[in-house]
Amino acid sequence: EVQLVESGGGLVQPGGSLTLSCEASGFAVTSTYMIWVRQTPGRGLECLSIIYIDGNTDYADSVKGRFTISRDDSENTVFLQLNSLRAADTAIYYCARDLFLSPAYWGQGTLVTVSS
Amino acid sequence: DVVMTQSPLSLPVTLGQPASISCRSSQSLVHSDGNTYLNWFHQRPGQSPRRLIYKVSNRDSGVPDRFSGSGSATDFTLRISWVEAEDVGLYYCMQGTHWPQTFGQGTKVEIK
Numbered sequence: 677e678v679q680l681v682e683s684g685g686g687l688v689q690p691g692g693s694l695t696l697s698c699e700a701s702g703f704a705v706t707s708t709y710m711i712w713v714r715q716t717p718g719r720g721l722e723c724l725s726i727i728y729i730d731g732n733t734d735y736a737d738s739v740k741g742r743f744t745i746s747r748d749d750s751e752n753t754v755f756l757q758l759n760s761l762r763a764a765d766t767a768i769y770y771c772a773r774d775l776f777l778s779p780a781y782w783g784q785g786t787l788v789t790v791s792s
Numbered sequence: 793d794v795v796m797t798q799s800p801l802s803l804p805v806t807l808g809q810p811a812s813i814s815c816r817s818s819q820s821l822v823h824s825d826g827n828t829y830l831n832w833f834h835q836r837p838g839q840s841p842r843r844l845i846y847k848v849s850n851r852d853s854g855v856p857d858r859f860s861g862s863g864s865a866t867d868f869t870l871r872i873s874w875v876e877a878e879d880v881g882l883y884y885c886m887q888g889t890h891w892p893q894t895f896g897q898g899t900k901v902e903i904k
Binding site for chain 1: 793823827829831840841842843846847850852884886888889891892893894895897898
């Protein structure tokens with residue numbers, strides 16, 4: 677059974693950093709694309725970053741240069757490093773297994789709140 | 793980025809009656825590999841989105857066959873043949889052809 681469990685969210689001050697983790701089970705994260713998506717009431721669902729099977733990555737312009745996606749094959753975990761956080765980054769962050777160029781399996785999400 | 797526009801944004805429906813949601817993209821969603829990566833998701837309050845349809849018309853495992861998707865290039869439709877109470881919530885179209893993948897603004901389906 678495919679399962680994704682995110683962790684690492686919380687309250688952080690503007691300009692601060694956070695690392696989100698997404699532990700996968702039921703499949704190998706190296707065998708598929710993995711994607712991070714966030715959701716806010718104002719901007720809806722937004723795809724942020726993707727890591728491909730070969731390890732290459734892509735980012736949305738809104739987070740390019742501030743967020744970094746990576747994975748640990750031995751832990752079967754994908755990470756999203758969030759730097760230079762702004763109030764506008766407050767959101768629920770989901771990781772997902774990408775199949776047919778769309779998020780097919782989603783985690784439960786982790787809430788990131790950026791506030792002083 | 794490709795803009796996905798859904799209509800209507802609110803859809804009151806009667807149980808047992810059909811419903812449909814339209815989605816238009818600002819660019820063609822035909823990929824260089826020949827596939828069209830248009831997807832539909834359903835989200836209930838407090839839950840993560842769940843994919844219903846991928847590549848325009850393919851139902852995900854466990855999705856009832858009263859859900860169907862159609863369309864091509866820039867115009868797509870999600871149809872529910874008859875609405876059941878569990879179908880309430882938000883529905884999103886989403887394109888995967890162009891990075892970044894982008895979602896529509898969502899259509900809220902509620903029972904009249």
